[in-house]
Amino acid sequence: MIFGHLPDHLILFPTRASIDAGGAVRKTIPFENGHLEIWTAQSQSARQQGRADVFILRFYGNADRADRWPAMEAEMWKDRAVEIWGMNYPGFGGSTGPTRLARIGPAAVAAFDALRLEAADAPILAYGASIGATAALHVAASRPAGFAGLILHNPPPLREVILRQFGWWNLWLLAGPVALQIPRDLDSIANARASRAPAIFLLAERDEIVAPRFHRLVVQAYAGEKRIIELRGAYHNDPIEGTALADLNDAVGWVLTKSSPRAP
Numbered sequence: 001m002i003f004g005h006l007p008d009h010l011i012l013f014p015t016r017a018s019i020d021a022g023g024a025v026r027k028t029i030p031f032e033n034g035h036l037e038i039w040t041a042q043s044q045s046a047r048q049q050g051r052a053d054v055f056i057l058r059f060y061g062n063a064d065r066a067d068r069w070p071a072m073e074a075e076m077w078k079d080r081a082v083e084i085w086g087m088n089y090p091g092f093g094g095s096t097g098p099t100r101l102a103r104i105g106p107a108a109v110a111a112f113d114a115l116r117l118e119a120a121d122a123p124i125l126a127y128g129a130s131i132g133a134t135a136a137l138h139v140a141a142s143r144p145a146g147f148a149g150l151i152l153h154n155p156p157p158l159r160e161v162i163l164r165q166f167g168w169w170n171l172w173l174l175a176g177p178v179a180l181q182i183p184r185d186l187d188s189i190a191n192a193r194a195s196r197a198p199a200i201f202l203l204a205e206r207d208e209i210v211a212p213r214f215h216r217l218v219v220q221a222y223a224g225e226k227r228i229i230e231l232r233g234a235y236h237n238d239p240i241e242g243t244a245l246a247d248l249n250d251a252v253g254w255v256l257t258k259s260s261p262r263a264p
Contacts, residue, residue, distance in 0.1 A: 011131070011158070013063040014091040014099045022071030024086070026094070029114040034096025036107055037088040038114075041070035045081040052083035054148075054256065055119045057112055057139070059132030060086065061237070065093050076245060080252070087111045089135075105185025108135035109142050116146055123148035123256055130154050130210070130236065133218075137191035140199075149255035150199040151248070154236055155218040156210040157188040192221040198258040199226045200251045202240060209236040225258065227251045 021039055028035040046052040058073070060066055066086030074084050090107055091099025115124060124147040128136030133155035140150055162179040184190070199222055203215045219228065229247045231238065240248055 008100050011062065011101060012099050015065065016093060019065055019067040021067040024071040029110060031096065031107055031110050036111060037094035038111060039066045039070045039086045041074040041084050043074045043077045043080060043082045045079055046083055049081055053081040053122060055115055055122055055124045056082055056084045057115055057124060057126045058084050058086040059108060059128040059135040061130035061132055067093055077249065085111065085115050101186060102183045104135050105138040105183060108139050112139045112143055112146065125149055125151060125255065127151040128153065130156060134158060134186040134188050137188050137195060138185045140195040140197055141191040144196060147197065149197045151202065152199060153202040154204050154207055154210055155188055155215055157214055157217050158182045158186055160217060161210055161214050188218045189221045192218050193223055195222060196224040198255045199224055200248065200255065201226060201228045202231060202248065203228060204231045204234040204236055204238060206233060207236045227254060
C-alpha cells in the first residue's frame with residue numbers, strides 16, 4: 001500500500017493546460033474507456049503533393065506535450081514529404097486519464113495501429129525521446145513487421161537508471177520497490193533485444209538527466225542494425241539542429257532504404 005502507484009507519481013509529470021499547437025491538427029482515437037489525443041502536421045513537401053511519403057509516430061519526453069511540437073518538427077524534414085503524429089500519454093493534455101506508466105505501452109500500440117490504417121503502405125518511423133523512447137521500443141517489440149524503423153533520442157532503461165543512478169542515496173530501500181513496479185512494457189533492454197528494425201540513436205554527450213552510460217546499455221542491447229549520432233556538447237533536452245539534423249536526415253534515408261514495411 002505504501003508504494004502503490006509510487007513510480008507513476010515520481011516519474012510522470014502530466015499537464016493539461018492549453019498549449020498553442022500552431023498549425024497542427026487535433027484528432028482523437030479510442031483507448032480503453034476514453035481516448036488518446038493525437039496532434040498531426042505535414043511538412044511543406046507533403047502539403048504540396050497532397051500526401052505524405054513517410055509517417056513519423058512521435059513520443060515525447062516526460063513533462064512535455066504533443067501539442068507543442070508537430071507543427072514545428074514537420075519543417076525539420078525540409079524536402080521530405082513527412083506527416084507527424086504526436087501522441088499525448090494518458091492523462092496528458094486532452095488524453096483521458098488516469099496517468100499511469102502501465103498505460104503508456106498499450107497507448108503507444110493503439111496509436112500505432114490507428115496510424116497504420118491511415119498510412120496504408122507508406123513507411124512508419126517511431127521516434128521517441130527520453131521516456132518516449134521506452135514507448136517506441138515497446139511498439140517495435142510488439143509490432144515487429146509493422147514499421148520501417150526507430151529513432152531513439154536519449155533512451156532510458158528505467159529500471160537500471162532508478163537502481164544505479166538514484167539507489168545509492170536511499171540505500172535502495174525506495175529505489176528497489178520503485179524499480180520493481182516499472183511495467184514490463186517499458187523495459188528498454190528487453191524490448192531492444194527483441195527489436196530487429198533499423199534504428200537511429202541520438203545520444204547527448206552531456207545528458208544531465210539520464211547519464212550517457214545508461215543510453216549505451218540500450219544501444220548495446222539493440223538487436224537490429226543501428227546508426228549512432230553523437231550529439232557533442234548536448235544536454236538532455238537540447239534540440240536536434242545544425243550538423244546533427246543533417247546527419248539525422250541522412251540516417252532516415254538509410255532506414256528507408258533498409259526496410260520494406262508490411263502491415264501487421
